Amino acid sequence: MTGGNTRAERRVATAAKILDAARAEFGEHGADGATIRDIARRAGVDPSLVLQHYGTKQALFSLAVRPATPLDPDEVPAHLREVLAARLHDLPPSTRALMRSMLTSPEAAAVMRDYLQERTDNLARTMTGEDADARAAMVVSSILGITIARHFLQLPPLADLDEATSARLMEGWLATLD
DSSP, X not given: OXXXXXXXXXXXXXXXXXXXXXXXXXXXXXXXXOOHHHHHHHHTSOHHHHHHHHSSHHHHHHHHXXXXXXXXXXXXXXXXXXXXXXXXXXXXXXXXXXXXXXXTOHHHHHHHHHHHHHHHHHHHHTOOSTTHHHHHHHHHHXXXXXXXXXXXXXXXXXXXXXXXXXXXXXXXXXXXXX
16 A cells, blocks of 8 residues: 555545446447446456446446436526536537437436436426426427437537527527526
8 A cells, every 4th residue: 555545445446447437438339339348448457347346237337327416406497508508519428328328228218217307307396387297308308309419410400500509599498498
């Protein structure tokens, strides 16, 4: 042990390095295309360490694509603006991995469904009216569709959208939700 680097600290650092590598691999190749060997190679560790830390590729995938912690309902409108702005730019590797895998992996589909439901529930709590759940689901689903069209399908009007135009259009669209 040197420099206060205990065995427990090294173990945590290795696990974090593996998780970061998994996010990148799953983001590039999806759940089916990423391998334990490639994740280990990217992390600079032996493949047995990946399994020692995370058990299975599926367990590692679940952790790698897990969304951020839930929001307070008061934070949802501002968060929607941030999410939409972010989805019009580059996607984080964990988001790319989840989206790339959600149609082929039942586990990824469940993670995405739970994430979207949590976002829908939070948004619906900020809305009034008997159809708040449905309107919230439509907003959340629309953001998902925008993300897919821009980053995976490269739909020209969205793929080529400059930052100023996207901000103007986004504010107009989100203003209808207030």
